[in-house]
Amino acid sequence: MGDLAHPSKVRALAQAHDLRPSRHLGQNFLVDENIVRKIIAAAHLNGTETVVEVGPGFGALTQELLRAAGRVVAVERDPRLVQILRQELGSPPHLLLVEGDARWADWPRLLEEAHALPPRQPGSGAGGVPEAGEPRAKVVANLPYAVTAPVLVSLLESGVAWERGVIMVQREVAERLTAPPGSRVYGALTCLVTYHADAQIVARVPPTVFWPPPQVESAVVALTFRPYPGAEDVPREQLFTVIRLAFQQRRKSLRQALKTRGAPWSRDGVDHALAQAGLDPLSRAEDLGLDQFLRLTEALFAF
Known part of the structure; x- marks a missing residue:
């Protein structure tokens, strides 16, 4: 030494x-x-x-x-x-x-x-x-x-x-x-x-x-x-756009946070995407693991 x-x-x-x-x-x-x-x-x-x-x-x-x-x-x-x-x-x-x-x-x-x-x-x-x-x-x-x-x-x-x-x-x-x-x-x-x-x-x-x-x-x-399992099916930029917007208003419910103006998805489609991803619309960003964010991202950008 x-x-x-x-x-x-x-x-x-x-x-x-x-x-x-x-x-x-x-x-x-x-x-x-x-x-x-x-x-x-x-x-x-x-x-x-x-x-x-x-x-x-x-x-x-x-x-x-x-x-x-x-x-x-x-x-x-x-x-x-x-x-x-x-x-x-x-x-x-x-x-x-x-x-x-x-x-x-x-x-x-x-x-x-x-x-x-x-x-x-x-x-x-x-x-x-x-x-x-x-x-x-x-x-x-x-x-x-x-x-x-x-x-x-x-x-x-x-x-x-x-x-x-x-x-x-x-x-x-x-x-x-x-x-x-x-x-x-x-x-x-x-x-x-x-x-x-x-x-x-x-x-x-x-x-x-x-x-x-x-x-x-x-x-x-x-x-x-290591590569994260399943992440290859979701564009990285889309995933972290969802994560960033969700945590920017972490005190709000996911439903409210994701309906923010300027988001690159339809505000009318947020409820449908949350349901498709199997998520409670009243949950918050900190409740979601990365797997759930991946499912949510796929649903939001598919609507």
Whole structure:
């Protein structure tokens, strides 16, 4: 384990570069070796994959990803931290360090650039011999809390065939990502995650593992990506139009929410669609699982 996960090293680097953590950028830097190990273990790395990291900070997680993954794409918004990362990590040939905002990243292009890099050589760290063909893609990141939702949406909607994701997020967000239908925190983001992956909280994290410590607890969420059964029969854009409009007025009944002006279906057909989908018109958006949203979408756009 490298020293970039040590609080004293991080504070020394910050002082040397006159860097004060930015609340605006959600900068709370990971300074705990045990949590780094848990994240790396949950990622199931074997040296053949390309790993995307968002917000590498001082590089506590990055240096371990470089030892375990075939290639690493690290996207950092703060130019001061990019300079520090280049200084501390050197220039490993299997690292693509990008200065930019992950909310607007072109993930397919970045992965294509990364795939052109030579993979980590066998024997330079844990892992197996790189496989032939296109490397697999994973996300392993301590997501900046100020932009967790938009970055996650950017990754999920990128069109990349992710295999696995391990992300550290605010505990409330983790509960939202893994919430069952009927929960007060279940929402459109939950449905988006469910559409793409099975999500599970694998570790709860106290504020003390960060510098500076945030005012909230955190959690590590593992995402196992897979096609959602039956989703191939319903256009994705239609499905998430229904989900978005249903949750925009989540206090209203489905019948009321779906009859909103401007919806791309007939208002007169809403009652028929609800009946065809086998749904109570007085139920609310948070009562529906993704299977029910799929049935409702088919019924609404078929009328």
